[in-house]
Amino acid sequence: MKLDLDLLVMRLILEQEGTVLPQASCNEYLISQVLLPLLRGEPVPLRAIDYGAFDEDDISALAEYNDAVYRIAQALGQTAERIGAIAPVARSARQFC
Amino acid sequence: MDILDDNVFQILCTAKRLADNGFLEPFLERCGSYDLGREEFYDFAWEAVGCVFPDYTGYWNQENEIDTIVIFDPLMDEFCRLLAQYETACGAAPGESDLRHEAVTDVLRAFDLEGCLDGYYIYDYDFRICDTGHGRKRLVFLSGIEFCGIQGLPGAMADVRCTLEYQVRRLRRALGMEQETETKEAA
Numbered sequence: 001m002k003l004d005l006d007l008l009v010m011r012l013i014l015e016q017e018g019t020v021l022p023q024a025s026c027n028e029y030l031i032s033q034v035l036l037p038l039l040r041g042e043p044v045p046l047r048a049i050d051y052g053a054f055d056e057d058d059i060s061a062l063a064e065y066n067d068a069v070y071r072i073a074q075a076l077g078q079t080a081e082r083i084g085a086i087a088p089v090a091r092s093a094r095q096f097c
Numbered sequence: 098m099d100i101l102d103d104n105v106f107q108i109l110c111t112a113k114r115l116a117d118n119g120f121l122e123p124f125l126e127r128c129g130s131y132d133l134g135r136e137e138f139y140d141f142a143w144e145a146v147g148c149v150f151p152d153y154t155g156y157w158n159q160e161n162e163i164d165t166i167v168i169f170d171p172l173m174d175e176f177c178r179l180l181a182q183y184e185t186a187c188g189a190a191p192g193e194s195d196l197r198h199e200a201v202t203d204v205l206r207a208f209d210l211e212g213c214l215d216g217y218y219i220y221d222y223d224f225r226i227c228d229t230g231h232g233r234k235r236l237v238f239l240s241g242i243e244f245c246g247i248q249g250l251p252g253a254m255a256d257v258r259c260t261l262e263y264q265v266r267r268l269r270r271a272l273g274m275e276q277e278t279e280t281k282e283a284a
Contacts, residue, residue: 034109034133035101038101038105038133038134039101041134043132043134043135044132044133044134045129045130045131045132045133046108046112046124046125046128046129046130046131046132046133047125047129047130049109049112049133051112051113051116051117051121052116054113056110056113056114056117059106059109059110059113060106062106062109063103063106066100066101066106067100070100
């Protein structure tokens with residue numbers, strides 16, 4: 001059986017009470033055209049940005065959202081590390097899936 | 098997963114402020130190819146100042162660790178020329194008119210970075226407009242270590258330029274020159 005540990009960890013964390021991915025309450029344009037491409041490591045040239053599509057206040061909201069996403073990613077990473085560190089145990093009886 | 102560092106948001110804020118203040122075209126011409134995710138704010142800020150005042154010079158005094166920005170601009174020359182013309186026209190002593198005092202105070206106020214600092218940073222500025230007969234008129238901005246790393250600096254420069262433009266328009270109106278221009282355009 002193949003087990004996607006990354007997916008499992010994400011699901012486990014999301015199931016925990018009070019742990020949810022933050023809702024994006026900031027400017028959609030900034031998220032889709034600036035934040036996500038940068039997080040994916042894609043270049044965002046300054047001339048490609050539409051400066052009329054957002055306000056100055058939206059930038060500080062975007063910075064806060066970036067911090068929130070990072071905290072979640074950190075928690076996911078730590079949990080993945082903990083699970084990865086658990087030593088495998090062989091079953092005592094043969095079992096077929 | 099990497100976090101986006103403060104540079105990204107500082108650069109974005111500065112770019113937005115310049116765009117909103119009417120400097121979008123020179124800004125894109127000078128910095129349009131910069132990659133938002135890879136640029137250091139300090140280097141970017143020097144370029145951003147150049148978008149507002151293309152004819153500026155930066156000096157670094159290593160011994161005292163002081164940055165100095167000296168701005169020359171035809172706008173400064175016109176501002177000083179109109180001030181002198183106004184004082185002659187209204188019979189005020191050179192350098193002594195109320196309008197000069199108001200205009201200079203207005204420009205100096207635009208230099209104020211207090212809202213952008215943590216309260217401990219030391220900087221100073223000077224506004225050399227007296228006609229000494231030597232060289233061009235200039236704005237001098239004395240500063241401290243890594244001065245261009247202060248996020249508000251390029252925006253303050255934009256405010257200085259907008260204030261100068263406003264004062265030039267005001268002086269032209271006071272001298273009746275705006276009306277002349279409008280009449281010519283109408284004709």
